[in-house]
Amino acid sequence: MFSQLTRQRLNRFKKNRRAWYSLIILGAAFFLSLFSEFIANDKPLFMIYKGTIYFPIMKFYSEAAFGGIYKTEADYLSLKNDAGFRKNSFMLFPIIPHNPLHAYLDLSGAPPHHPSAVHLLGTDSMARDVLARLIYGFRTCMIFALLLALLEAVFGIIIGGVQGYLGGIADISVQRFIEIWSSLPFLYVVILVGSIYGSSFGLLVVVMALFQWIGLSYFMRGEFYKLKNMVYVKSAKALGVSPIGILFGQILPNALTPVITIMPFSVIGGISALTALDFLGFGLPPPASSWGELLQQGLTNLYAPWIAISTILAIFITLMLTTFIGEGVRDAFDPKSEERLE
Amino acid sequence: MVIIEAKELRTWFPLSGGVFGRTVGHVRAVDGVDITVNEQEIVSVVGESGCGKSTLGQSLVGLLPITSGSMALNGHPLDIAKPNSWNPFRKDFQIIFQDPFTSLNPRHTIFRILSEPLRIHRICKAREEREQCSQLLQKVGLSPEYLDRFPHEFSGGQRQRIAIARTIGLKPRAIICDEVVSALDVSVQAQIINLLLSLKKQMGLSLVFITHDLSLVKAISDRVYVMYLGKIMETAKTADLFSKPRHPYTEALLASIPTLDRTLRPKTLAGDVPSPVDVPQGCVFQGRCPYAKAECGAMHPELRGAGASSVACYFPLS
Amino acid sequence: MSKKTLLSIQDLSIGFAADQGTVPVTDAVSLEIEEAQAFGLAGESGCGKTITALAVLRLLPKPGAKILSGKILFKGVDILSLPIDRLRDIRGREISMIFQEPSAALNPLLPIKTQLFEVFDYHSVNDDPVKRVREVLNRVGFPDPDRVLDAFPHELSGGMLQRIMIAMALTLRPALIIADEPTTALDVTVQAQVMELLFEMQQDTGTSVLLITHNLSLIAHYTKKIAIMYAGRIVETGDSDVFLDKPLHPYSKGLLKALPDLRSNKTTLEPIAGQVPRPVDYVSGCRFFDRCPHAFSACKNKPPLFDEQGRMVACFLYDKAGRLGPVGPSKAGE
Numbered sequence: 001m002f003s004q005l006t007r008q009r010l011n012r013f014k015k016n017r018r019a020w021y022s023l024i025i026l027g028a029a030f031f032l033s034l035f036s037e038f039i040a041n042d043k044p045l046f047m048i049y050k051g052t053i054y055f056p057i058m059k060f061y062s063e064a065a066f067g068g069i070y071k072t073e074a075d076y077l078s079l080k081n082d083a084g085f086r087k088n089s090f091m092l093f094p095i096i097p098h099n100p101l102h103a104y105l106d107l108s109g110a111p112p113h114h115p116s117a118v119h120l121l122g123t124d125s126m127a128r129d130v131l132a133r134l135i136y137g138f139r140t141c142m143i144f145a146l147l148l149a150l151l152e153a154v155f156g157i158i159i160g161g162v163q164g165y166l167g168g169i170a171d172i173s174v175q176r177f178i179e180i181w182s183s184l185p186f187l188y189v190v191i192l193v194g195s196i197y198g199s200s201f202g203l204l205v206v207v208m209a210l211f212q213w214i215g216l217s218y219f220m221r222g223e224f225y226k227l228k229n230m231v232y233v234k235s236a237k238a239l240g241v242s243p244i245g246i247l248f249g250q251i252l253p254n255a256l257t258p259v260i261t262i263m264p265f266s267v268i269g270g271i272s273a274l275t276a277l278d279f280l281g282f283g284l285p286p287p288a289s290s291w292g293e294l295l296q297q298g299l300t301n302l303y304a305p306w307i308a309i310s311t312i313l314a315i316f317i318t319l320m321l322t323t324f325i326g327e328g329v330r331d332a333f334d335p336k337s338e339e340r341l342e
Numbered sequence: 343m344v345i346i347e348a349k350e351l352r353t354w355f356p357l358s359g360g361v362f363g364r365t366v367g368h369v370r371a372v373d374g375v376d377i378t379v380n381e382q383e384i385v386s387v388v389g390e391s392g393c394g395k396s397t398l399g400q401s402l403v404g405l406l407p408i409t410s411g412s413m414a415l416n417g418h419p420l421d422i423a424k425p426n427s428w429n430p431f432r433k434d435f436q437i438i439f440q441d442p443f444t445s446l447n448p449r450h451t452i453f454r455i456l457s458e459p460l461r462i463h464r465i466c467k468a469r470e471e472r473e474q475c476s477q478l479l480q481k482v483g484l485s486p487e488y489l490d491r492f493p494h495e496f497s498g499g500q501r502q503r504i505a506i507a508r509t510i511g512l513k514p515r516a517i518i519c520d521e522v523v524s525a526l527d528v529s530v531q532a533q534i535i536n537l538l539l540s541l542k543k544q545m546g547l548s549l550v551f552i553t554h555d556l557s558l559v560k561a562i563s564d565r566v567y568v569m570y571l572g573k574i575m576e577t578a579k580t581a582d583l584f585s586k587p588r589h590p591y592t593e594a595l596l597a598s599i600p601t602l603d604r605t606l607r608p609k610t611l612a613g614d615v616p617s618p619v620d621v622p623q624g625c626v627f628q629g630r631c632p633y634a635k636a637e638c639g640a641m642h643p644e645l646r647g648a649g650a651s652s653v654a655c656y657f658p659l660s
Numbered sequence: 661m662s663k664k665t666l667l668s669i670q671d672l673s674i675g676f677a678a679d680q681g682t683v684p685v686t687d688a689v690s691l692e693i694e695e696a697q698a699f700g701l702a703g704e705s706g707c708g709k710t711i712t713a714l715a716v717l718r719l720l721p722k723p724g725a726k727i728l729s730g731k732i733l734f735k736g737v738d739i740l741s742l743p744i745d746r747l748r749d750i751r752g753r754e755i756s757m758i759f760q761e762p763s764a765a766l767n768p769l770l771p772i773k774t775q776l777f778e779v780f781d782y783h784s785v786n787d788d789p790v791k792r793v794r795e796v797l798n799r800v801g802f803p804d805p806d807r808v809l810d811a812f813p814h815e816l817s818g819g820m821l822q823r824i825m826i827a828m829a830l831t832l833r834p835a836l837i838i839a840d841e842p843t844t845a846l847d848v849t850v851q852a853q854v855m856e857l858l859f860e861m862q863q864d865t866g867t868s869v870l871l872i873t874h875n876l877s878l879i880a881h882y883t884k885k886i887a888i889m890y891a892g893r894i895v896e897t898g899d900s901d902v903f904l905d906k907p908l909h910p911y912s913k914g915l916l917k918a919l920p921d922l923r924s925n926k927t928t929l930e931p932i933a934g935q936v937p938r939p940v941d942y943v944s945g946c947r948f949f950d951r952c953p954h955a956f957s958a959c960k961n962k963p964p965l966f967d968e969q970g971r972m973v974a975c976f977l978y979d980k981a982g983r984l985g986p987v988g989p990s991k992a993g994e
Binding site: 005232235238241245250253 | 429432436445449463
């Protein structure tokens with residue numbers, strides 16, 4: 001199914017233990033984080049009450065269902081603490097029985113609270129569980145970065161590809177456009193747009209993608225320029241293949257090398273960018289769990305070092321794993337970079 | 343019947359220079375070539391590197407923009423200014439390139455490579471494609487089980503076979519073979535040549551062999567064109583060209599080739615090929631011609647001759 | 661008249677690192693070049709001739725290529741175990757090399773004179789550099805060297821560049837010049853010029869030349885002794901003239917028959933069936949087995965070099981000591 005070239009590169013990547021395990025670890029972590037609601041939540045995964053099975057995470061049950069008065073959502077944690085209720089029921093909570101948005105105001109002392117058996121990494125300045133926020137924040141970060149990398153790739157391929165293939169006036173005018181576009185201070189644009197339309201995940205991804213494609217387009221321009229002179233392209237022309245057919249069928253599959261080698265580094269860029277924006281307060285609106293926001297809290301609450309330390313560690317490990325993957329990909333594509341003559 | 347006819351064909355490539363990228367000169371790759379190819383014949387275009395023969399081959403199939411001149415395929419004149427005017431003839435006039443390692447897309451399976459032209463020209467129905475491609479592979483001496491493999495897995499000779507299979511699927515009238523065996527091992531070259539010859543017989547096609555290998559030309563062509571610096575120096579039937587070359591360049595070319603006969607040492611030709619950007623006045627060969635005279639300096643001689651033999655020289659050898 | 665042996669390659673086996681482990685590319689290659697001798701090492705692409713030549717100067721890429729076994733003795737000294745600084749003394753001075761693509765071997769950013777004088781920076785000799793450079797340029801056919809000295813590589817033609825490469829190789833009067841397909845990238849008319857020059861130099865200066873090529877006609881005119889390689893092994897050695905008249909190994913015979921020749925009037929070509937095996941597919945027995953019209957049972961073993969009237973052939977057809985099985989077409993061609 002894959003060409004031999006692709007299989008060779010996959011094998012070389014796999015042989016690089018550091019990169020391969022990083023990919024497995026990061027991939028598994030990301031996959032698990034997609035189910036964050038089942039890992040860190042203050043609602044039980046399922047419970048049995050008076051003989052009926054309930055799935056509180058999936059469905060909304062009001063207090064009334066469990067013997068309460070109000071129609072608001074049941075507070076499962078207090079139900080758990082109610083001895084009487086416990087006797088008639090069975091609750092299975094997720095491994096981290098905390099919700100990132102839940103403020104535990106009834107804990108003794110003022111937030112942020114030290115790590116304890118209940119809150120493994122303590123709470124932040126709003127008394128929310130840090131570990132839960134880290135997990136949800138990881139998911140947000142990764143999805144953002146992956147989506148961003150994907151959009152970057154699409155824009156970069158199309159624009160760079162058109163430049164390289166058409167050359168001439170098309171190429172020159174797009175180059176000038178890129179020069180102007182890239183001189184726009186994208187941070188200000190993000191802030192501006194955010195203030196006008198209100199920041200949101202989608203808006204941030206789109207606005208950032210509108211600026212980040214430029215780097216990849218340089219590579220794609222080069223690849224298309226080089227590849228359009230390949231003999232198999234000439235052969236395809238001689239056989240009567242249309243220009244679109246040549247662009248997509250002949251050139252594009254061979255032009256993807258830079259896209260793949262850049263992707264891990266795009267992801268790193270995306271994670272860093274979102275974290276930076278959130279840190280400055282121009283990113284995702286509160287109360288979203290984000291690492292940047294946690295970092296900000298960590299900075300202002302240095303006497304509560306667990307916030308800063310755990311967040312920094314999380315960022316560091318994620319970026320490190322991604323870097324290993326990126327290096328592994330790069331080496332898989334170019335094993336000869338290590339060769340020397342005597 | 344004449345299937346390819348070109349007169350006064352010129353393919354010049356502009357050179358830009360200066361601050362504003364103006365055109366400061368031209369590379370005169372093909373500079374006034376008359377060439378005809380008939381049905382079911384093998385014509386060779388021979389010359390050294392830089393003489394323009396590859397450019398000529400690609401111009402004839404419309405892969406390079408022709409600057410001036412006239413062209414007719416299957417008797418129909420073409421509008422050289424419009425590259426699209428070749429489209430109706432793509433099926434009939436094909437080309438195979440020199441480098442087997444870059445002429446097949448490394449990411450396509452052999453099946454995809456062979457079936458693409460069939461699909462574009464609607465040679466057969468979609469469900470017959472696989473069967474057709476199997477047959478094509480067998481025709482060129484390869485096993486049909488190769489259809490799902492990738493070009494990487496094949497040797498240079500096998501890849502050229504695949505390139506040949508790709509073109510004969512269209513049942514063309516003529517195939518331009520641009521140095522198709524130069525990049526192959528010697529022991530395989532003969533195989534590929536023999537394959538092309540047998541396909542020519544089976545399918546009644548014409549072959550235009552572009553090559554620098556005169557020994558090959560002698561062995562297989564009906565007629566020969568000798569090119570130098572973008573112009574035809576001489577054309578004749580093969581036997582005549584080799585036994586009685588009339589142009590001094592042809593003579594020098596024949597003499598400079600080392601043969602397996604140790605008693606015939608190759609004779610060197612003085613000087614170097616002039617640049618196609620800076621074409622000298624007069625006969626383009628005078629700088630190296632051992633017989634050059636004053637008259638050769640005025641204007642490049644026209645191709646003159648009778649029947650299949652013509653020569654562009656003021657003082658052809660007799 | 662026996663001359664001294666200049667270069668002796670003994671049982672040289674070289675391997676390349678590949679994804680599946682080390683792939684042996686040459687297998688026990690042995691050859692001897694005498695002083696002032698023109699030696700041709702011929703074979704098709706991939707047979708290992710270039711690798712062998714590069715090994716003489718230890719120019720194989722590391723970690724890609726590895727010398728698996730064997731010795732290379734130059735003037736009695738084992739090149740493979742020399743310390744690197746002694747090797748550098750030899751490079752350019754006693755053994756020099758001419759590569760196939762002159763435009764790739766010269767630095768496009770430096771004028772010719774800088775590159776020609778470069779050798780003097782690394783070797784101390786008695787010559788005056790300026791005088792010597794002009795002298796060699798004259799020798800290679802540049803009566804007015806100044807024009808060429810100030811030029812950059814892209815301003816000169818392929819033939820001129822190759823002649824400059826020859827000049828570079830000759831500058832320090834080496835005992836051996838290794839020329840790796842020096843004319844393959846050149847036109848036929850220029851090829852003749854360059855080969856004539858090389859041959860002349862070889863005769864005049866008493867330098868030995870190891871000519872690596874796939875062109876058997878060049879061998880015919882410009883070498884005294886020849887070795888043919890196929891699939892990593894030497895299959896035949898001998899004097900060039902005798903070889904062309906009477907090739908011994910079935911591969912050599914097939915090769916000569918497959919070449920279209922200007923002298924002859926043949927209108928058909930006789931190819932060798934099958935194709936050259938890739939190094940990953942090399943067998944331990946005779947590697948020409950499945951293409952050979954005379955193959956028989958003994959050929960499943962590795963053929964040693966048999967002596968046939970002073971010439972060496974790696975073929976069981978010449979095994980006079982018995983084990984001679986039925987000869988004849990035991991397999992039809994492909």
